Amino acid sequence: MRRRPEIVLLVVALTALHFTILAAAFIAPYDPAAQDRDLPYAPPTRMHFRDSSGWHRAFVYRWIPDRDGYRLDTSTRYPIHFFARGESRSVLGIFRSNLHLFDVDEPARLLLLGTDSFGRDEFSRLLYGGQISLATGLLATLITLAAATLMGTIAGYFGTWIDESLMAVGELFLCLPWFYFLVGARAFLPLHLSAAGTFLLLIIVIGIIGWARPARLVRGMVLSARNRNYVLAARGFGASNVYLLRRHILPETFAILVTQAALLIPQYVAAEATLSFFGLGVSEPVPSWGNMLSPLQQYNVLVSFSWLLAPAVALVITSVMYWLLADALHHWVQSHSIN
């Protein structure tokens, strides 16, 4: 790790990203489902520090609906309150808090990324939507890797017909076009479910479909670890299968699993986003990065309201960071296995 500062850097950056998303209830100025029918497609509010009367602490102006869009009402300044007390919100369903990072007084609104067609604050939705999208990615990856470790270890360790039949099933999953299969699998599951139900379903479907490739890698690792001299020696001393697996063989697969996780998470986040974009995933009013992009299928929305592309930017940032991490981890593991 000492010679790879970029890994540390990326892990820190990703942790920061995840904590920001996790703290949505604190950072988001508004409830993600709160509508304001007077302010559909309001552009982002800019933070100001000075006006004609000189410098002030950070403040915003209010959008007034106009014949053709919105105009700024520059007559009144609305200062931004930091660490303000506001409406009480549930934090991840564990406890309630009314502490917000920033807030402005009514009737002005702090719209950092504008609003969508229902006047909902895009920034708040981005944070809350990130919770759904990232949680899908993380949990589905967990399922994939658990299944892959189980199958790969069984196949690699016990060999013979077990190995062959498991790998045959794996090849079956590999030769199905991944995304078609995902959509196809989704086709057979109920379309209209509660948000929580859809969320769980998505995680399971996405997670299970991808098991084959990492399972192959795990199998290869187990296969080579099984015949190492120290494993053979331990077996000679009478070590049980469980002991051998836990003590000597599974730790060998750890590096592969971490690298695979860094590769799979962004892929699965994107899979959730794509399914939700098509209306097959998490549905309104619960936000996710995918269904927030969904209105952009209409060209006029796509052209006129560019701030609605914010979830796409979030997806890119997340994916690029995870990808760089996977790349760095891969090189790190490789350089270690050679030395």
Add this chain to the structure above:
Amino acid sequence: MTYVFHRLLRAALLLLGVSLLCFLFTEMAPGSFFDEMRLNPQISPETITSLRARYGLDRPLVVRYFRWTASAMHGDLGYSIAYNAPVTPLLWARAKNTLLLTLTATLLTWLLGVPLGLMTGSARGKFADKLATPTSSFLLSVPELVLAVGLLALAVRWRFAPVGGMMSLGFEDLSPWEKIRDMAVHMLLPVLILVLGGVAVVERHVRVSVLEVLDMPYIQAARGLGIGRARVLFRHVLPVAANPAISLFGFSIAALLGGSLVVEVVAAWPGLGPLILEATLSRDLYLVIGAVLFSAVFMIAGNLIADVILLASDPRIRPGEPDAS
């Protein structure tokens, strides 16, 4: 020859497995196309029962599977309930559009990707490599959906390409030459998305294998003998470095039908993508299974083709037992 035969047999078994898997999914499915009908008070339960009998849905799963497989052998993949038409012609009409799109995109991807990979691989650490590596990293990591939506936004805003569909409104009245031009212009956006997504993968693969081969002693020897750069690269490096690229090429063929779903839907290209999406949303079972099977056939065939090309191009895997690769 036995090797090819083994591969063929394996492919056939895989196909059978895929169809079985698809069918198992139907068994697990809690909903059906008739669910909505059942809610309708004007349709009696008897009508639904008779409809189910007409489509053979009242039979046990095993019977349905064998009947479906038997007819699939004859190219009949069942009956679409939503379109009220046989599945195969429906799929075929759309698959042609998809293939037109993906064949063009794949060709361009490889025409761009291989030279780029060779260039960046042989110029390690130089400017071209330093520029290309972050660019390809970025393209590799950006989700396809975002790439598609982003380029669509640019296309709509800057009007550099028409958006949506495959042809203009007055298409029928155009001369043949104008027809080709019209389609090409409509293909611009989806092809661009696919090429941008794919070219980085090809470039990466070629670059890595070129780098690997360049370090080998026989290349050093060739250099030492004073053989020119270009000759070393094309005569000595490329044939050896082509191996992983050929496997990747198999994947490219494999993805011809299955890889462009997102792009087709976003760019409104009338291929298989939008069809399977509609079928999913309307729970048109046989259409979905047919489409998945259709693209699985390509997937399996693509891998098969890659195996055969590898066999022909690389003497190292030829002798020995059938599963030497």
